[in-house]
Amino acid sequence: MRTDQRPGVVRMAGRALVAVLLLAFALFFVLPMVWLLLASTKSPADLIHANPLSPGSIGTLVTNWQHLMSFQDGAVLTWMTNSVVYSALSVALTLLVGIPAGYAMALMRFGGRRLLLIVTLVVMLMPATALVLPIFLELSYLGLVNKTASVVLPMAFFPFGVYLTYIYFSTSVPGDLLDAARLDGCGETATFFRVALPLAKPVVALVAFFSFVNNWNNFFLPYVMLPNSDNYPMQVGLTQMLAATPTFNPVVGANAEVQPPELVLATLVSIAPVLLVFLFSQRFLVAGLTAGATKG
Amino acid sequence: MRSRSWRPAAGHVFVSGYVVLLVAFGIAPTVYALNLAFTDGEGRFAGIGNFLRTAQDYRFVAAVGHVATYLVLWLVTLTVLVLLLALVVHRLASRWSRAALRFVYYVPGALAGASSVLLWLFMLDPSVSPVDGLVRSLWGDTFVQVIAPGHLPWIFTIIAFWTGAGGWITVMYGALNSIPYTVIEAARVDGAGPVKTALRVQLPMLRKWIVYMLILSLAAGTQLFVEPQLVSQAGFGVVGTDYSLNQLAYLYAFDQNDFNGSAAIAIDLLIVALCCAGLFVARGGLFDAD
Incomplete structure (x- = not known):
C-alpha cells in the first residue's frame, strides 16, 4: 500500500508516463508519412544535407515530378x-x-x-x-x-x-x-x-x-x-x-x-x-x- | 438449415460464378501444386522426395530460421504493444484524444507491400533518415551496415508493426468497448487499480480477439516475401534473395526451373496457413458458419 502514501506524486508520474508512451507511438506512426511528403519537395542534395524535416520548394516538386514522368x-x-x-x-x-x-x-x-x-x-x-x-x-x-x-x-x-x-x-x-x-x-x-x-x-x-x-x-x-x-x-x-x-x-x-x-x-x-x-x-x-x- | 439434396436449385445459379473462381484459383492450384510436389520432372511419382530434397537444401533451414526469428519478434511485439496501447488509449478521459490517437496509429495501414518497404528503406538509410541518430546508434553508420542480415528480423518487425498495428489497436479498442461497464465498475469497487483491472478482467475477456490476431499474423508472417526481396535488391548483395521461404520457392521456380521443388515448398507454406485457418474455424469462437 505504499502507493497510498503519496498518491499525488505516483499519479502524476503515471500520467506523464502514459503521455510519453502515447506521443512516442504517435510520432512513430506519423513521422515517416510527414517525411515522405516533405522529401518529395527536395532536390537530391537537400535530401541529404538539409534538415530531414524541413520542406523543399514547390519548384523542386515540379522538377521531381517532371523527371518522374x-x-x-x-x-x-x-x-x-x-x-x-x-x-x-x-x-x-x-x-x-x-x-x-x-x-x-x-x-x-x-x-x-x-x-x-x-x-x-x-x-x-x-x-x-x-x-x-x-x-x-x-x-x-x-x-x-x-x-x-x-x-x-x-x-x-x-x-x-x-x-x-x-x-x-x-x-x-x-x-x-x-x-x-x-x-x-x-x-x-x-x-x-x-x-x-x-x-x-x-x-x-x-x-x-x-x-x-x-x-x-x-x-x-x-x-x-x-x-x-x-x-x-x-x-x-x-x-x-x-x-x-x-x-x-x-x-x-x-x-x-x-x-x-x-x-x-x-x-x-x-x-x-x-x-x-x-x-x-x-x-x-x-x-x-x-x-x-x-x-x- | 442443412439441405437434404444436391438437386439443382436457384441458389446454385447464384453461387456459380464464385464457385468457378473458387475452383480455378483456390482448389485447382492446390491440387495441381500437390501433384507437382509428389512427382518428379518427368511426371513420375516421387513420394516425398521433393519435400526431402528441398528441406535438405542448406538455404531451406536458414530460411526457416529467419522466418521463425522474425515471427517470434513480430508476434510478441505485436501482442504486447497493441494491447498496451489499446488499454491506455481506452482509459483516456478525452473523447477527442481517443479518436485522434486511434486515427493516427491507423493511417499507415494505407501503405502496404512495396510502398511501405521503400519508405522504410529511406527511414533506415542514415544519410537521409529523420531519425538518423537513432539508426546510427542502433545499427550502424551506413545503409549497408543497417541492413545486415542479423538486423532484418527487427527491421521487418518494425515495418509490419508500422503498417498493421493500428488496425489491431482499433479492433482491440472496439472489443474493450464491448465489455460491460458494470464489470469494470465492480472490479474498481473491489479495489482493483488500472493495472490489475487490465490483467485480471479486461485481457481475459479479449482472449478470443488476441487469438484471432495471433493466428492471422502468424499465417501472414510465414509468407514473408516483398520485404526481404526489396531489401536484398537495395542491399548490394548483403542479403541474399533466399532469405525467406517464399523467396526460396520463387527461386526454385524462376531460377532453377524446378517447379516440383517450388511446389513442395509452396505446399509446406500452404499447410501452415491451412492449419492456422482450419484450427480457428474448427474451434469456433469469433466466426460463425450458421
Whole structure:
C-alpha cells in the first residue's frame, strides 16, 4: 500500500508516463508519412544535407515530378494506368460473382451450401499469398501467364467479400421481406435485383473498398505473373525504380535514371489513391476486421 | 438449415460464378501444386522426395530460421504493444484524444507491400533518415551496415508493426468497448487499480480477439516475401534473395526451373496457413458458419 502514501506524486508520474508512451507511438506512426511528403519537395542534395524535416520548394516538386514522368518514357503513367485497370476489373468481377454468392448462401437453400460456407471461411482466413505460387504453376501449365487475366481473375477470387455479404444478408435483411416478394410473384432473380440488391448498398460499398485496397497493394501476384515492364502495376514498377536509384544501387552511379527524391515521389504517387480512400473511410476498414464476428 | 439434396436449385445459379473462381484459383492450384510436389520432372511419382530434397537444401533451414526469428519478434511485439496501447488509449478521459490517437496509429495501414518497404528503406538509410541518430546508434553508420542480415528480423518487425498495428489497436479498442461497464465498475469497487483491472478482467475477456490476431499474423508472417526481396535488391548483395521461404520457392521456380521443388515448398507454406485457418474455424469462437 505504499502507493497510498503519496498518491499525488505516483499519479502524476503515471500520467506523464502514459503521455510519453502515447506521443512516442504517435510520432512513430506519423513521422515517416510527414517525411515522405516533405522529401518529395527536395532536390537530391537537400535530401541529404538539409534538415530531414524541413520542406523543399514547390519548384523542386515540379522538377521531381517532371523527371518522374519522363522515367523510361512515361513508365510511371503506364504502371499507374495498369494498376487502375487491374484493380477496377477485379473489383467489378468480385462484386459480380461475390454479391449474388453471399446472398444465396445467406438466404437460399441449396445442396452444398454449408460446405461452401466452411471452405469460404477457411480460405478467407488464409493469407492470399499462400496461393500465389500454386496459381502461377497452374496458369503456367495452361500457358496463361503474362496476361491481364492472370492477375485480374485470381484477384477477383475474394472469399472475404463473399463472407461479408453473407453476414450482411443473414443479419441485416429479414428473410420475411424476401418471402413477401416471392409471394407477390417475384422470381428468384427479380427478388434479388429488385428487393435484395437495393438493400445491400452498404455491403457492396464495403466489399468494393476492401477488394480495391487489396488489389491495389498486391505485389506478389503481379510480380510472379507479369514479366514485362509494360504490364507492371505501380507496386511492381516501384522495384524497377529502386533498381535505378543510386542510393540503393551504386552500380548505376552518376548516370542514374532516378534520383532519391523522385523515388520518394513515386512512392507517394503509388499510395495516393489508397491513402485518399483510407482517409475518407477509415471506419470501413475496421468494420472489415471485425465484421461478422460475434461479440467478444 | 442443412439441405437434404444436391438437386439443382436457384441458389446454385447464384453461387456459380464464385464457385468457378473458387475452383480455378483456390482448389485447382492446390491440387495441381500437390501433384507437382509428389512427382518428379518427368511426371513420375516421387513420394516425398521433393519435400526431402528441398528441406535438405542448406538455404531451406536458414530460411526457416529467419522466418521463425522474425515471427517470434513480430508476434510478441505485436501482442504486447497493441494491447498496451489499446488499454491506455481506452482509459483516456478525452473523447477527442481517443479518436485522434486511434486515427493516427491507423493511417499507415494505407501503405502496404512495396510502398511501405521503400519508405522504410529511406527511414533506415542514415544519410537521409529523420531519425538518423537513432539508426546510427542502433545499427550502424551506413545503409549497408543497417541492413545486415542479423538486423532484418527487427527491421521487418518494425515495418509490419508500422503498417498493421493500428488496425489491431482499433479492433482491440472496439472489443474493450464491448465489455460491460458494470464489470469494470465492480472490479474498481473491489479495489482493483488500472493495472490489475487490465490483467485480471479486461485481457481475459479479449482472449478470443488476441487469438484471432495471433493466428492471422502468424499465417501472414510465414509468407514473408516483398520485404526481404526489396531489401536484398537495395542491399548490394548483403542479403541474399533466399532469405525467406517464399523467396526460396520463387527461386526454385524462376531460377532453377524446378517447379516440383517450388511446389513442395509452396505446399509446406500452404499447410501452415491451412492449419492456422482450419484450427480457428474448427474451434469456433469469433466466426460463425450458421
